Amino acid sequence: MNGEVGEDIITVQSMPTATVDHHHHRYLLTCAPSLLLQGLAKGAKGMVGLGRNRISLPSQLAGAFGSNRKFSICLPPSTSPKGAMFFDTSPLIRTSSYNVIQRKGSFPNTLLAEVSKSLVYTPLITKGAVSTKEDLADEYYIGVKSIRINGRELAINKALLSINEDDGSGGTKLSTTAPYTTLETSVFDTVTKAFTQVATSMFNMTREAAIAPFEFCFSSENIGKAEFGSVVPIIDLVLQSNMVKWRIHGANSMVQVSDKVMCLGFLNGGLDVRDSIVLGGYQLENNLLEFDLASSRMGFSSLLNRGIECSNFDLLGDTF
Template sequence: MASSFQFLLLGSSFMYLTFVSLAQTFHSPNALVFPITKDVKTLQYVTTILHGTPLVPIKLVVDLGGPFLWTDCASRYASSSSRPVPNRSIKCLTAKAHVVGSKNCLSGAQKCEIFPENSITRLGARGELVEDTIAIQSGDDSKAAGLTATVVQQFLFSCAPPFLLNGIASGAKGMLGLGRTRISLPSQISSALGTHRKFTICLSSSEGIMVSDQGPDHGSFFGPEISRSLTYTPLVTNQGDNLLPEYFVGIKSISIEGKRLSLNASLLSLDGEGVGGTKLSTIVPYTMMESTIYATFIEAYIKAASSMNMTMVASVAPFSLCFSSKGIESGKSGQKVPVIDLMLQSEMVKWRILGGNSMVRVNNEVMCLGFLDGGLNPRTSIALGGYQLEDTLLQFDLGSSMLGFSQSLSMMQCSCNSVFKFDSWPVEPL
């Protein structure tokens, strides 16, 4: 066992030296890329980064609205470059200023304490703010040059107790936060490399990708046709004392097959305390709606489905509305079922959800609507889940506070798992 571990460290040390050399010769990468895979058991999205000295791969669950990276440090080897962040230091104060719940840490503590949370189980704990080295894949526009890596020193993250790992994908050692804070992954990368606070994510039912912006030609990484197809909408923030790290969009109304639903406008808006509104989530597998919104939505969908001669069948958990697949045509964007439109800042700006992102095939004979009842008093009125985000290019510009989104890539005979391949990244997580 010991000899195997020594061999692993020797291999990792060689890999570390290789990556440092590559990073030194790769001065201006156009993009830092993260392969994202979907865990079939938990429906969570996971990625792998290289972390510590020597660099070793660490598997993390991607949390779009998470404030920072946290990991179970106790189960990992001791990194020689890991350093605790002192309390009351500039880095500690920066972290606490932008992380909800971390401002009132023990004033007498010597180490900087923040509060990592498992956003799946909603359990949190006191954790220690630490800095260490990470390495990330780099690629250029042409894709012909393949991949190399960029090393980021003094990357801030939180150690967390092992019980926070409960409920996350097998083998994952923590969560990778991409949210709107100064210590999220996109913010730290842009600060370290002097680039725009912008990243693009493209989820898939199998293999997807996240790209951190590294220059003005970032969009061409996905091809000019896809980049030009993006529609833009403002990212909404609450105006309270604690700004939320999640990404919210302003939905004005919802229509099904062109018929607008009668909804409570106050539920669709985000108030100063961070209640209501519509957020995008990689943690919620299927879109969740506040109960009164859901009831109106389901009633309208049943009417639209009936007009299309769709046959309702017994529900299949966790879904409440299911249909027979018999006689339902399929096109390049999935089953031909009622179209759902989310109207954003105006009637002209809409997020269209077609069959491929609305219907979940549970077996050969039954398909179910992938929208769930979120209860009467959820903090967020609508949480757009991972299934509804798949095969849609999402570009988050934190600097301008804008979201760019594509139509379903299936309409362009494309998908997120065909956008980019990672054949030259053979490292497997521990």
């Protein structure tokens, strides 16, 4: 595969006033074949490298402006309105510019409110393979220790959740290019069986025929709605301790495929897979993610529990 590497000028604006332009005159970029866009979301016109290597966009900006190697990203559920990305700054919400579910004490009575203070942090894990000398350190992995459905821990082979140091298999990767979360077959079978049992027995959900690419679908006529999306069984990814959980509510677990049917947005990744769990874009939507590359940790927080969406971030124009 061939491509071209060049240099150009990139301009970013400072927060929170967005009145100062900063120019990076030696920004490395590549012109790659269009086939690399295959499989990306509809309307995608290119890709930006956000990995942990030294030529990624966060690393280049940090080197050019002397800032921290840290960035935050918030993916919207659609291309309109847009999401947001921030480099070396705290994400800001203009409290007067969005329709938020009002709760006492949710936000201070100021023009701008930081939402990054609600972040929970977990270590970023470096993945590699001794036997193949494959370096996977550019990608983002977190340490999922167990999975719970509505509070009950599932019997999953813990070896699949950890990373095999010899061949680099296993573990949990974050991916913005995978549209939905994919699970190794045995993990998929365990999760979907438990989810279906709880959904039908406790939430009065009715199974429907599968609709590709999803295997577990339900009638949406009896499913209630809340600020977290559809009222369905909660999926928890337990991280470094029982107190640190990535909670997946209905807004990120259920996909509306027709007027009367919604499906569990998890896919069977197969048996022979490099990563046991790949958290896809749908499960990342409306979650604020902060990647601190210098400290090798990731902060995460669902915005929906504050009545916020990614489109509510105040970019003050085209500010990063």
